[in-house]
Amino acid sequence: MNFLSEKARTLSPYTAGEQLADKRYVKLNTNENPYPPSPRVGELLRAYDPAALKLYPSPEADALREQIALTEGVGKENVFCGNGSDEVLFLSFAAFFDGTRPVCFADITYSFYEVYANFFGVPVNIAPLKADFSMDLQGMARRDCAGYYIANPNAPTGAGVPLAEMERFIASVPEKLVVADEAYMDFYGESCASLVGKYENLLVMKTFSKSYSLAGIRCGYALGSVKLAEGLRRMKDCMNSYPVDSLCQAVCACALRDRMYHDKTVALVVAERERVRAELLALGFTVPESKANFLFAGRGKKSGEEIYRRLKEEGVLVRFWNKPLLRDFCRITVGTREENDFLLQKLKKILS
Ligand SMILES: *Cc1c(COP(=O)(O)O)cnc(C)c1O
Numbered sequence: 004m005n006f007l008s009e010k011a012r013t014l015s016p017y018t019a020g021e022q023l024a025d026k027r028y029v030k031l032n033t034n035e036n037p038y039p040p041s042p043r044v045g046e047l048l049r050a051y052d053p054a055a056l057k058l059y060p061s062p063e064a065d066a067l068r069e070q071i072a073l074t075e076g077v078g079k080e081n082v083f084c085g086n087g088s089d090e091v092l093f094l095s096f097a098a099f100f101d102g103t104r105p106v107c108f109a110d111i112t113y114s115f116y117e118v119y120a121n122f123f124g125v126p127v128n129i130a131p132l133k134a135d136f137s138m139d140l141q142g143m144a145r146r147d148c149a150g151y152y153i154a155n156p157n158a159p160t161g162a163g164v165p166l167a168e169m170e171r172f173i174a175s176v177p178e179k180l181v182v183a184d185e186a187y188m189d190f191y192g193e194s195c196a197s198l199v200g201k202y203e204n205l206l207v208m209k210t211f212s213k214s215y216s217l218a219g220i221r222c223g224y225a226l227g228s229v230k231l232a233e234g235l236r237r238m239k240d241c242m243n244s245y246p247v248d249s250l251c252q253a254v255c256a257c258a259l260r261d262r263m264y265h266d267k268t269v270a271l272v273v274a275e276r277e278r279v280r281a282e283l284l285a286l287g288f289t290v291p292e293s294k295a296n297f298l299f300a301g302r303g304k305k306s307g308e309e310i311y312r313r314l315k316e317e318g319v320l321v322r323f324w325n326k327p328l329l330r331d332f333c334r335i336t337v338g339t340r341e342e343n344d345f346l347l348q349k350l351k352k353i354l355s
Pocket residue numbers: 034086087088089090113154158184186209210211212218221222223
């Protein structure tokens with residue numbers, strides 16, 4: 004007997020970066036932040052009253068949404084929270100798209116867009132990146148579709164679209180929904196959040212996983228018009244009406260309140276990103292300019308796969324995809340200065 008549904012048998016799931024435990028690795032393969040979250044999060048956890056956990060959480064994550072609204076300069080009613088921006092992305096497919104018209108995204112981008120489109124039976128319209136890895140927004144605007152998923156900065160290339168260019172694009176497609184996936188935006192600083200009150204067709208998504216060093220606690224959010232936020236809430240209430248747990252809400256609100264720490268760790272990552280990129284260029288790699296917390300490096304003296312495999316033997320995990328367009332490259336997360344020095348030392352050894 005095969006009890007699996009057709010979906011379970013046939014869809015291709017997302018494959019996350021390896022989480023290996025066979026030895027200690029310098030882990031530069033899943034774009035986690037190398038620094039711990041704000042020390043205030045530690046204080047909160049130590050003082051947390053377990054009795055609070057006997058109650059269901061606030062279903063709409065009220066206190067957290069208020070803190071997000073303050074931080075982002077939008078109204079609380081413009082904010083929707085989920086268990087990681089992956090869940091918010093999932094709900095967005097259910098809320099805004101169906102089988103009648105395609106969604107459009109780049110050929111090289113976050114691979115979950117395609118997984119979710121297939122899951123929900125939404126056709127896809129794939130737009131190739133330009134040769135320099137930038138997104139062809141003008142070409143995309145002309146494509147027949149109901150909306151767009153734009154990772155900005157893009158993954159795994161790190162390319163960023165400046166705010167003014169995003170605004171021109173959003174204004175040029177008023178009938179289509181533009182989802183700006185800003186998972187890495189804090190490492191760039193060109194967020195579309197300020198446009199949320201101005202464009203009905205804009206939904207911005209952010210996460211606590213990257214710049215806030217909270218990938219383990221699973222929280223992300225969307226900013227959009229009241230109607231868009233309402234659409235996400237309707238879909239949430241059809242699946243899981245209490246998505247963000249109480250502890251997670253408290254931790255994320257606490258991390259948001261410590262702006263100084265957030266901005267300090269982001270600045271450290273950005274400075275290291277520029278240093279490591281210069282070193283990789285000097286080693287002969289092609290490395291597009293990155294606005295995120297990782298670098299896309301390749302076309303050097305060894306193939307992407309060999310770099311990945313040899314680094315793994317040397318105790319450094321980076322991300323490699325055996326796919327056309329991607330297999331010449333590896334994606335390398337920016338670590339601490341010590342981790343990055345270890346990476347560079349191993350790369351020099353491999354190339355010599
Ligand atoms: C990491 C990432 C996300 C998802 O982050 P969550 O951990 O689910 O909040 C979404 N989009 C992109 C482009 C990412 O890299």
